[in-house]
Amino acid sequence: MKGYKRILFLFAVITTVIIILSRCMSVGSQLPKDIRGENYTGAATCIKCHVALSQSFAHNPHGLTSKPVNNQDLSRVFEPDSNTFSFNAHMRVVIEKRNKGIYQVAYENGKETHAERFDIQFGSGEKAFTYGYWKGKKLMELPLSYFTSINNWANSPSFPLDKIYYGRAITSRCFECHGSYVEKKTVQKSALALDEEMEKRSLIYGIDCERCHGPGKQHVVFHMENPKEKTAKFITIYKTLSRKQKMDACGVCHSGNDVLPQRSVFGFQPGDDLNAYYIRDFVSFGGANPDVHGNQTAMLTGSKCYQKSETMTCQSCHNTHESIKSSVQLYSQRCINCHKTTTHSALTLAKGILKDNCIDCHMPKQPSKLISFQKAGQNQVSPYLLRSHHIGIYPVK
Ligand code: HEC
Ligand code: HEC
Ligand code: HEC
Ligand code: HEC
Ligand code: HEC
Ligand code: HEC
Ligand code: HEC
Known part of the structure; x- marks a missing residue:
């Protein structure tokens, strides 16, 4: 007994x-591990409860802004009859399918001089694709980029016009705006030169949920254990952020490339103060001459709509989870939300139905001062056009 x-x-x-x-x-322990640390769990986990949102995100420019090259996608980009880019009569780059993938092959006077494979794609193709190839632990940019405005290849931006160049490094800084994570190491190359190496396997491509929302593991654990709870817990609620915090959450990638990074922004979370990560060039920031490429923050904060209203943020017009791309009519509705009535001269009114398109007059497309590109066989460059986020009164054409 x-x-x-x-x-x-x-x-x-x-x-x-x-x-x-x-x-x-x-x-907690059943969730997938994430290289960014204990508090992260990866986008695959978010799908479980946010199905529709995750599905739409698969087609979102943020999610697609960097990824490994898929040969089928690439074959769709270039037609077999437009696979050659001639710099001049003696120099050309040909896009060729070979055993191990698709390559950009340089020919000078008919002889092959260099060939590198398409490994990584930058950009969702809204305006352009730029490509990288791995050289050991360094990622290098391929000589040709693809520009949607001409539906064709062109010499990569800022590349020399008189030679076929394979020597520009794509650093972890590109992934800080175009990706979610990469592990990097600084190595001493010589007495004076430092170099950066990246760990290919650590790469998290695209801008994922936790890049914008911060680490989500605790949120997931809580909601799995409390399925009846319908109010979000342990995740930052965007609506409760201050205006500056909202601007910073987008400004981490949309305030231009002329900032002085103090530390990696991979760790930036909504709610953080961006000034702890960047020293922004006060001459260009908000002031003198910000560029339409990449610096929507300074352009917008320089305009009257922003300065004279207390509420305008990027979210006044953009919801990153909704696609109203190219619909000037829907965007114009956002203007009308604040501008119920406007005073336009008879001359302006004669141009057509104003309410359908405030955008082309008040946010015209402008050429970037930083990016332009060279078309085949031409010495002059083509402009790279973006919307001016300096909302204002421009000469009417
Ligand atoms: C077990 C279910 C579950 C999982 C998995 C989950 N969430 Fe949620 N989440 C919820 C619930 C419930 C809410 C509250 C209702 C709503 O807003 O949909 C919510 C709301 C949110 C909100 C809205 C907060 C606000 O502004 O109101 C965000 C952002 C969010 N989740 C992000 C994430 C991210 C990022 C992941 C992946 C790391 C994730 N969620 C995974 C259940 C989940
Ligand atoms: C981690 C960096 C990062 C953050 C944070 C970020 N963006 Fe972006 N955003 C980008 C990049 C890179 C692109 C270009 C994507 C491509 O390849 O087409 C982009 C593109 C866009 C576009 C144009 C494409 C589209 O979806 O119509 C809009 C609008 C935009 N971002 C708004 C925002 C807003 C608003 C926020 C803040 C809530 C934000 N972004 C936060 C990096 C970021
Ligand atoms: C400070 C953040 C930032 C950095 C760093 C950055 N980009 Fe971008 N990039 C953006 C934003 C924001 C956009 C989209 C909006 C724009 O052009 O203003 C963009 C657009 C692009 C596009 C066009 C995307 C499309 O779908 O149209 C390509 C290609 C690109 N970047 C490649 C690169 C490469 C390669 C690097 C590194 C050499 C780099 N970027 C560094 C923020 C950044
Ligand atoms: C480019 C930044 C960005 C990325 C990437 C992103 N979000 Fe969001 N998300 C936002 C912002 C900003 C809001 C607040 C929208 C608003 O209030 O206008 C938001 C709102 C939400 C909401 C609540 C409101 C809604 O629209 O339903 C949920 C849930 C959410 N996000 C989940 C996710 C999940 C899941 C992913 C990954 C599949 C993701 N987000 C990726 C920026 C982002
Ligand atoms: C969050 C509210 C808000 C939104 C959204 C908004 N504006 Fe404004 N806008 C204002 C305020 C406030 C002023 C200043 C009015 C004043 O000076 O009395 C202003 C001023 C202007 C001016 C005069 C600029 C100048 O330099 O004199 C123009 C033009 C304008 N807005 C056009 C637009 C257009 C076009 C859109 C949509 C793309 C838009 N606004 C969206 C609030 C807004
Ligand atoms: C008053 C409305 C408004 C506000 C506020 C606004 N945008 Fe835009 N944005 C637009 C319009 C309109 C377009 C053009 C959309 C199109 O052509 O499809 C655009 C396009 C973009 C693009 C795509 C690049 C391009 O030039 O086509 C990016 C990136 C972007 N916005 C980022 C931002 C960021 C970041 C903020 C906050 C700093 C912001 N926007 C605030 C109206 C706005
Ligand atoms: C054909 C070009 C054009 C279109 C379309 C247009 N505007 Fe204007 N807007 C102008 C010009 C030019 C001025 C300066 C006054 C004038 O000459 O009519 C102006 C002035 C303004 C002002 C400052 C005067 C005021 O009313 O306080 C605001 C605000 C404004 N526009 C908003 C809008 C909004 C909102 C829309 C869309 C519903 C719009 N505009 C459509 C060209 C345009």
Whole structure:
């Protein structure tokens, strides 16, 4: 009888321990690991509860802004009859399918001089694609980029016009705006030169959920354990952020490339103060001459709509989870939200139905001062056009 009781007691203890352990281990430990750390869980986990949103995100420019090259996608980009880019009569780059992938092959006077494979794609193709190839632990830019405005290849931006160049590094800084994570190491190349190496396997391509929303593991664990709770917990609620915090959450990637990074912005979370990450050039920031490429923050904060209203942020016009791309009519509705009535001269009114398109007059497309590109066989460059986020009164054409 004693022995029987002892077994029963032992059994009870073991069961309790198993129950306790399995509760502790349960949700949290079953979630996939993420290289960014304990508090992250990866976009695949978010899909479980945010199905529709995750599906639409698969086609979103943020999500697609960097990825490994898929040969089928690439074949769709270039037609077999437009796979050559001639710099001049002697120099050309040909896009060729070979055994191990698709390559950009340089020919000078008919002889092959260099060939590198398409490994990584930058850009969702809204305006352009730029490509990188791995050279050991360094990522290098390929000589040709693809520009949607001409539906064709062109010499990569800022590349020399008189030679076929394979020597420009794509650094981890590109991934800080076009990706979610990469592990990097600084190596001493020579007494004076430092170089950067990146760990290919650590790369998280595209801008994922936790890049914008911050680490989400605790949020997931809570909602898996409390399926009846319909209010979000342990995740930053955008609506509760201050105006500056909202601007910073986009400005981390949309305030231009002339900032002085103080530390990696991979760790930036909504709510953080961007000034702790960047020293922004005060001459160009908000002032003198920001560029239409990449610096929507300075352009916008320089305009009257921003300065004279207390609420305008990027979200006044953009919801990153909704695609109203190219619909000037829907965007114009955003203007009308604040401008119920306007005073336009008879001359302006004669140009057509104003309410359908405030955008082309007040946010005209302008050429970037930083990016332009060279078309085949031409010495002059073509402009790279973007919307001016300096909302204002421009000469009407
Ligand atoms: C177990 C289910 C579950 C998972 C998995 C989950 N969430 Fe949520 N999430 C919720 C619930 C419930 C809400 C509250 C209702 C709503 O807004 O949809 C919510 C709301 C949110 C909100 C809105 C906050 C606001 O502004 O109101 C964000 C952002 C969010 N989740 C991000 C994420 C991210 C990022 C992931 C992946 C790391 C994730 N969620 C995974 C259940 C989940
Ligand atoms: C981690 C960097 C990063 C953050 C944070 C970020 N963006 Fe972007 N955004 C980009 C990049 C890179 C692109 C270009 C995507 C492509 O390849 O087409 C882009 C493109 C866009 C576009 C044009 C494409 C489209 O979806 O119509 C809009 C609008 C935009 N961002 C708005 C925002 C807003 C608003 C926020 C803040 C809520 C924000 N972004 C936060 C990096 C970022
Ligand atoms: C400070 C953030 C930032 C950095 C750093 C950055 N970009 Fe961008 N990039 C953007 C934003 C924002 C856009 C889209 C809007 C724009 O052009 O203003 C963009 C657009 C692009 C596009 C066009 C995307 C499309 O779909 O039209 C390409 C290609 C690109 N960048 C490549 C690169 C490469 C390669 C590097 C590194 C050499 C780099 N970028 C560094 C923020 C950045
Ligand atoms: C480029 C930045 C960015 C990325 C990437 C992003 N979000 Fe968001 N998300 C936002 C912003 C900004 C808001 C607030 C929208 C608003 O209030 O206008 C938001 C709102 C939400 C909301 C609540 C409101 C809604 O629109 O339903 C949920 C849930 C959410 N995001 C989940 C996700 C998930 C899941 C992913 C990945 C598939 C993701 N987000 C990727 C910026 C982003
Ligand atoms: C969040 C509210 C808000 C939104 C959204 C908004 N504006 Fe404004 N806008 C203002 C305010 C406030 C002023 C200043 C009015 C004043 O000076 O009395 C202003 C001023 C202007 C001016 C005069 C600029 C100048 O330099 O004199 C123009 C033009 C204008 N807005 C056009 C637009 C257009 C076009 C859109 C949409 C793309 C838009 N606004 C969206 C609030 C807004
Ligand atoms: C008053 C409305 C308004 C506000 C506020 C606004 N945008 Fe835009 N944005 C637009 C319009 C309109 C377009 C053009 C859309 C199109 O042509 O499809 C655009 C386009 C873009 C693009 C695509 C690049 C291009 O030039 O086509 C990016 C990136 C972008 N916005 C980022 C931002 C960021 C970041 C903020 C906040 C700093 C912001 N926007 C605030 C109206 C606005
Ligand atoms: C054909 C070009 C054009 C279109 C379309 C247009 N505007 Fe204007 N807007 C102008 C010009 C030019 C001025 C300066 C006054 C004038 O000459 O009519 C102006 C002035 C303004 C002003 C400052 C005067 C005021 O009313 O306070 C605002 C605000 C404004 N526009 C908003 C809008 C909005 C909102 C829309 C869309 C519903 C729009 N505009 C459509 C060209 C245009």
